[in-house]
Amino acid sequence: MSILFESIKIGNFEIKNRFVRSATYYALSDRDGFISQASVDLMRQLAENEVGLIVSGFAYVLKNGQSVPDMNGIQTDEHIPSYKKMTKAVHDADGRIVMQIVHGGANAYSVSIWGGDYLAVSVTENMPRYGIKAREMTDEDIEKIIQAFGQAARRVQEAGFDGVQIHGAHGYLVSQFLSPLTNRREDKWGGSIENRMRFVAEVTRAIKKQVDQDFPVMIKLGCRDFTAxxxxLTIQEGAQVAGALENEGLCFIEISNGYPIDQTMPVGINAPEKEAFYLPEARVIREAITSPLCLVGGMRSLPVMEEVIKSGTADCVSLSRPLIREPNLIKHWKDGDTKPADCISCGGCFNHDGKGGHDIYCRQLKKKEKKQQAK
Ligand SMILES: Cc1cc2nc3c(=O)[nH]c(=O)nc-3n(C[C@H](O)[C@H](O)[C@H](O)COP(=O)(O)O)c2cc1C
Structure with a gap:
């Protein structure tokens, strides 16, 4: 049996194989972040198709931290019941699911649509332009967001999730604090890496206070910036952050990129040597932590993924775009169909038009289907 199908313990639970569905936003919630039945069905489908661990699409902890239209929210207790349906569906299918929680900071689409308090770590020339002027966060603003992460995690546990993942990557608020490009503060939240990581360390502590001692708390960490x-943020700083967060009690670290967001999903991954594109960074982080490490980015073929695990660089691999195209991919692999993922990494799936609606799907597949129908 391939090492990819060996089980592994994460915090207080076990997953049946090394495949993780990396958090993937599907634009399936309403404007207050309440999830739909389609979201529940999607998670059930992934669990039924042998995904070892599902990370739900990112959910905002406060309304002014919403980053894209129709994303999930976990900002009130009223959100708990619908998520209970999601966790039940996954558990009934013998799967495991954790929720990813986020605050968008300067990447906050919602304030551009509905107004509200538009907050940035620092007001810089490289922040998104929504036509409204952001305000630099005060200590009180920062404390409010930290507490909101704690409350969100409490709801995640009450809703029956197996764990919670902090979104600490892709230019969202945690990344905005970590990167000196977006964090120009001269107070205790900015400057040295110890100060820049203070926010995510405080978020971790606030979460730990709100959940049971053994409830798994994880992070998707933007371990370095990929600027031209x-x-x-350097990889050495990223490794320091990973080590410090492990000491704070995080039990599973998935690594990805920090700033800017357009480096999160490189296109044209069409050869094995282009796969696993954060492998060099994973090797550095591996040296800094002992907890299970998960590597995302360009996982497409079994031999590449097997090598990532066999070499000891990572313990799990996570995939996003391939599972949008083929939600049954892991089951196919388990059943012996070993061909690589069909996904050509065009990036067409992350193409929300700002208006909402279910617009996350594989555009290549849709084209193919249309062609076949026309024949
Ligand atoms: C449609 C879409 C939605 C995504 N949503 C999220 C998200 O909610 N949270 C997150 O951390 N990453 C998100 N990502 C990034 C992926 O999880 C992943 O890090 C990235 O696509 C690279 O992996 P891949 O090559 O397997 O696609 C999203 C990617 C896509 C294509």
Whole structure:
């Protein structure tokens, strides 16, 4: 049996194989972040098709932290019942599911649509332009967001999830604090890496206070910035953050990129040597932590993924775009159909038009289906 199908313990639970569905937003919630039956069905489908661990699409902890239209929310206790349906569906299918929680900070689409308090770590020239002026966060604002992460995690546990994952990557608020490109503060939240990581460390502590001692708390960490000139968060700093967060009690670290967001899903992954595109970074993080490490980004073929695990660089691999195209991919692999994922990494799936509606799907597959229908 391939090592990819060996079980592994994460915190207080076990997953049946090494495949993780990386958090993937599907634009299936209403404007207050309440999830739909379609979301529940999607998670059930992934669990039925042998995904070892599902990470739900990112959910905002406060309304002014919403980053994209129709994303999930976990900002009130009223959200708990619908998520209970989701966790039950996954558990009934013998799956495991954790929720990813986020605050968008300067990447807050909602305030551009509905107004509200538009907050940035620092007001910089490289922040998104929504036509409204952001305000630099005060200590009180920061404390409010930290507490909101804690409350959100409490709801995640009450809703029956197996764990909670902090979104600490892709230019959202945690990344905005970590990166010196977006964090120009001169107070205790900015400057040295110890100060820049203070926010995520405090978020972790607030979460730990609100959940049971053994409830698994995880992070998807943007372990370095990928700017053209090499400026920004370095991988050495990322490794320091990973080590510090492990000491705070995080039990599973998935690594990805920090700033800017457009480096999160490189396109054209069409050869094995282009796969596993954060492998060099994973090797550095591996040295800094002993907890299970998960590597996302360009996982497409079994031999590449097997090598990632066999070499000891990571313990799990996570996939996003391939499972949008083929939700049954892991089951196919388990059943012996070993061909690589069909996904050509065009990035067409992450193409929300800002208006909402169910617009996350594989555009290549849709084209193919249309062609076949026309014949
Ligand atoms: C449609 C879409 C939605 C995504 N939503 C999220 C999200 O909610 N949270 C997150 O951390 N990453 C999100 N990502 C990034 C993926 O989880 C992943 O890090 C990235 O796509 C690279 O992996 P891949 O090559 O397997 O696609 C999203 C990606 C896509 C394509």
């Amino acid at each position: 000139d090499g400026s920004g």
